Amino acid sequence: MHDMGRHWLRTGLLLLPLGFGELAAQALDVAWHGEAPQQGTLAYLVVRGTGLAVAVDGDLGRTALRFEPVGNGAFVALAGVPIDAADTVHPTIRVRYADGRVVRATPRLPVVGVRFPSERLSVAPEFSRPPDSALAVRIARENRLARRVSERALTTPRLWRGAFVPPRDAAVTSPYGTGRVFNGAVRSRHLGTDFQGLLGDSVQATNRGVVALVGDFYYAGRIVYLNHGAGLVTAYLHLSETLVQTGDTVEVGQLIGRVGRSGRVTGPHLHWAVKHGPYALDGRSLLALPPIETIGADR
Secondary structure (H helix, E strand, O other), X not given: OOOOOOOEEOOEEEEOEOOOHHHHOEEEEEEEEOOOOEOOOEEEEEEEOOOOOOEEEEEEOOEEEEOEEEEOOEEEEEEEOOOOOOOEEOOEEEEEOOXXXXXXXXXXXXXXXXXXXXXXXXXXXXXXXXXXXXXXXHHHHHHHHHHHHHHHHHOOOOOOOOOOOOOOOOOEEEOOXXXXXXXXXXXXXXXXXXXXXXXXXXXXXXXXXXXXXXXXXXXXXXXXXXXXXOOEEEEEEEEEEEOOOOOOEEOOOOEEEEEEOOOOOOOOEEEEEEEEOOEEEOHHHHHHOOOHHHHHHOO
């Protein structure tokens, strides 16, 4: 992963407030914290120079951004860069003031392209057959349940604290973004991170959050989804056992399940998925981020 250094990629912009013309024009500084993020990763987006703003909000692609103040007129939000992003992204930023003024910015921010690896897999024919009608209904229902978790996370205040930790202290056996070639043809892209594990090995929460979904899905097997707020969700798939219930608040490092081989897999491992809004992203970038609480001290 790239080095999450403590310098700024700046884009100074002259912005006009909506409805107030030249009376409230001002320069804002909208930048990534650290180096430009890669495709498919998470990063902090920081807005500075807001003066006496009372709130900042915005969106990036199809995801709402939840900004919070970090002092000296700066606001920070977690942002996810889609895996298919171009070499720049164009978030919309809205800075709001107590007198009703709204200043809008649409900066161009750089993104680093990635050449993802591929791996060839040979699978039994039953793994490649299309689902029958009854199974298709089940799969669609399970997909809706997972989407609702991400939708709720976008309206949930940030719950995580400090740095994120890996869900297992184990080797990564299949990284995010790997192209999957089944029986000689590219069928999919791996949008999670697989960790090595034996049946019954421990799986821990990567940070504080609320258990949003516990279930037994056709593809994913026994699962736990955590809502960390501010649009962020982590999911733990193919478990042999789940040790939490929907609605529980869990803390970083808390045991939430055990490695298994449930669902459509050929052997035991943990598939760890990270989503921000609708986008599945590389969990290793989440682990590399500094605690959000430290961003305000980085001047």
